[in-house]
Amino acid sequence: MQKTEHLATRVDVEAGAERGDAVARPAHSWPRSWPLLLLAAAVLPGALLFAAGRWADEPAVQAWRTVCLAVTVQALPFLLLGTALSGAINAFVPARVFNRLLPKRPALAVPVAGAAGVVLPGCECASVPVANSLIGRGVTPAAAFAFLLSAPAVNPIVLTATAVAFPGSPEMVLARLLASLVTAVAMGWLWLALGRTEWLRPAVRHTGHHPGHSRWSEFRRGFQHDFLHAGGFLVVGAMAAATFNVAVPRSVLETFSGSPWLSVLFLAALAILLAVCSEADAFVAASLTGFSPVARLTFMVVGPMVDVKLIALQAGTFGRAFAIRFSAATTVVAILSSALIGAVLL
Amino acid sequence: MKRPLQITLLALSGLGVLHASLFSDLYLRYVKEGMRPLLIASGALLLALAAAEAWWGRKEEAGARSEDAHDHSGTPKVAWLLLLPALSLLFYAPPALGAFTASREAPKTVAEEDHFDPLPATSPLPMTLTDFTQRVQQDREQAIKGRTVQLTGFVTPAGDGGDGWYLTRLILSCCAADAQSVKVRVHGVQAPPTDTWVTVTGRWHPSGALGTKSASAALDAHTITKIPKPTNGYTDAVPLTPLTPR
Numbered sequence: 001m002q003k004t005e006h007l008a009t010r011v012d013v014e015a016g017a018e019r020g021d022a023v024a025r026p027a028h029s030w031p032r033s034w035p036l037l038l039l040a041a042a043v044l045p046g047a048l049l050f051a052a053g054r055w056a057d058e059p060a061v062q063a064w065r066t067v068c069l070a071v072t073v074q075a076l077p078f079l080l081l082g083t084a085l086s087g088a089i090n091a092f093v094p095a096r097v098f099n100r101l102l103p104k105r106p107a108l109a110v111p112v113a114g115a116a117g118v119v120l121p122g123c124e125c126a127s128v129p130v131a132n133s134l135i136g137r138g139v140t141p142a143a144a145f146a147f148l149l150s151a152p153a154v155n156p157i158v159l160t161a162t163a164v165a166f167p168g169s170p171e172m173v174l175a176r177l178l179a180s181l182v183t184a185v186a187m188g189w190l191w192l193a194l195g196r197t198e199w200l201r202p203a204v205r206h207t208g209h210h211p212g213h214s215r216w217s218e219f220r221r222g223f224q225h226d227f228l229h230a231g232g233f234l235v236v237g238a239m240a241a242a243t244f245n246v247a248v249p250r251s252v253l254e255t256f257s258g259s260p261w262l263s264v265l266f267l268a269a270l271a272i273l274l275a276v277c278s279e280a281d282a283f284v285a286a287s288l289t290g291f292s293p294v295a296r297l298t299f300m301v302v303g304p305m306v307d308v309k310l311i312a313l314q315a316g317t318f319g320r321a322f323a324i325r326f327s328a329a330t331t332v333v334a335i336l337s338s339a340l341i342g343a344v345l346l
Numbered sequence: 347m348k349r350p351l352q353i354t355l356l357a358l359s360g361l362g363v364l365h366a367s368l369f370s371d372l373y374l375r376y377v378k379e380g381m382r383p384l385l386i387a388s389g390a391l392l393l394a395l396a397a398a399e400a401w402w403g404r405k406e407e408a409g410a411r412s413e414d415a416h417d418h419s420g421t422p423k424v425a426w427l428l429l430l431p432a433l434s435l436l437f438y439a440p441p442a443l444g445a446f447t448a449s450r451e452a453p454k455t456v457a458e459e460d461h462f463d464p465l466p467a468t469s470p471l472p473m474t475l476t477d478f479t480q481r482v483q484q485d486r487e488q489a490i491k492g493r494t495v496q497l498t499g500f501v502t503p504a505g506d507g508g509d510g511w512y513l514t515r516l517i518l519s520c521c522a523a524d525a526q527s528v529k530v531r532v533h534g535v536q537a538p539p540t541d542t543w544v545t546v547t548g549r550w551h552p553s554g555a556l557g558t559k560s561a562s563a564a565l566d567a568h569t570i571t572k573i574p575k576p577t578n579g580y581t582d583a584v585p586l587t588p589l590t591p592r
Binding site: 231 | 352355356359363366373375376377381384385387388391392395398399402423424425426427428430431434435439440441442443444445446447454455519520521522523524526
């Protein structure tokens with residue numbers, strides 16, 4: 001009840017402001033045209049739904065909605081895990097812990113952070129908020145980015161899934177581990193050499209624990225804020241992934257499997273567009289039998305690091321200027337490293 | 347974004363997830379069975395967040411405002427988009443993927459089997475589409491020769507103008523975004539409407555050399571029975587319950 005009153009008051013105040021009313025309206029009255037508004041509220045959505053319903057029952061639209069919802073539902077628990085972890089790091093872990101754990105020199109901190117990605121069991125949605133909170137706690141961005149890239153690709157769950165998807169070829173698991181680590185560390189060093197802080201959206205909120213505030217309350221608010229924020233971008237990414245999933249049949253792409261170089265590039269592009277969760281991409285890669293092992297390795301290395309869902313999440317967290325540059329560079333580095341390591345190992 | 351809206355968003359998302367995972371089997375249309383505990387936990391956590399914001403948020407906001415330290419309105423408009431999946435799960439859940447997706451995917455390649463056990467003597471013999479394909483294309487003993495088998499799946503039109511249609515299953519590795527299809531071509535009976543779930547009995551449709559890759563996974567059907575759509579359609583499994591015509 002309190003909520004409703006609060007809302008009604010707001011509507012009134014805003015409406016009053018729009019008309020330039022100087023007279024303050026009584027707090028609990030409704031707008032004068034409320035019967036009309038009520039009627040419109042009752043009829044319009046129904047009519048729209050009816051019109052939309054006919055269109056939404058087309059098989060293509062239904063498939064789009066199913067895929068979009070599937071990506072969201074699948075990622076939701078991992079996004080919650082990531083945002084909870086990021087809220088906890090922010091509120092409970094003092095900055096000096098990271099200073100002690102990571103080497104002082106950024107160039108050394110990068111490989112350590114990359115290898116630390118092994119401990120975050122989850123898919124790529126969890127790692128973006130965590131990397132953001134690491135930066136907020138004073139970790140050098142280069143090391144946080146190495147962690148961001150390696151965590152979804154080299155954790156035990158993903159490596160086990162890869163081993164299951166490619167039975168009898170353990171070299172694929174090793175190649176994936178190495179190529180992902182090499183890419184993550186190379187990107188960290190690349191950021192040290194070329195990165196500019198002004199590409200990053202200034203982290204307003206992640207300021208850590210304030211003396212005098214309850215840590216639990218800070219945790220809860222950080223968690224909630226990050227989840228709502230990242231959740232919105234997850235939906236954007238899921239929509240993009242569903243659009244490509246429905247618009248581009250995979251059988252079309254298989255026609256490009258003949259040329260070794262083109263197939264590597266095509267599978268890299270496919271990984272970006274399909275945005276398959278990193279715990280599942282090994283099974284998809286295993287099913288792309290027309291392609292060379294190197295091309296399939298590229299699919300598994302690029303996928304957890306760059307895809308439409310991640311670009312949306314990164315743009316929301318770090319800013320668009322960063323997301324575009326970082327994703328483009330990561331794609332190039334990931335393709336190069338998987339081509340090199342694949343050529344040696346596979 | 348104002349507090350009541352944040353609470354609504356969190357609560358609706360939580361309710362949507364719980365509705366799909368705890369109170370119904372809707373989640374099976376989108377993800378695998380193993381996700382259920384995670385989804386229930388997520389739904390409960392979202393509801394808890396909403397309750398916590400409703401309970402403590404007002405007091406804290408008042409405190410924060412007085413210190414002018416917190417930027418609580420920082421939640422961007424993009425969070426509104428969470429309403430779409432939440433409401434969709436609650437009121438207008440899209441169906442599991444079907445013939446539209448299957449007709450656009452190249453069929454999944456079946457795993458290589460080294461060894462085949464002798465087939466049970468039951469006739470008709472219930473089999474999965476994957477088993478049937480493996481028997482036809484890999485079993486050198488040709489145990490499937492002359493046997494009457496019973497296969498279950500949904501109907502996908504062939505789309506290439508040739509004879510017959512496809513009995514299809516979609517299989518997930520993780521979520522519906524990576525669905526892959528297994529198809530067996532059915533000859534000899536008229537195709538039921540697209541996406542109908544059916545059980546077909548019949549024998550291998552001779553084309554190519556049985557037991558090698560050249561053999562096509564195809565069936566000469568004798569009988570066809572409509573069955574209700576299974577709750578978990580994304581598995582290639584033999585139905586456990588005896589099949590009753592609808």
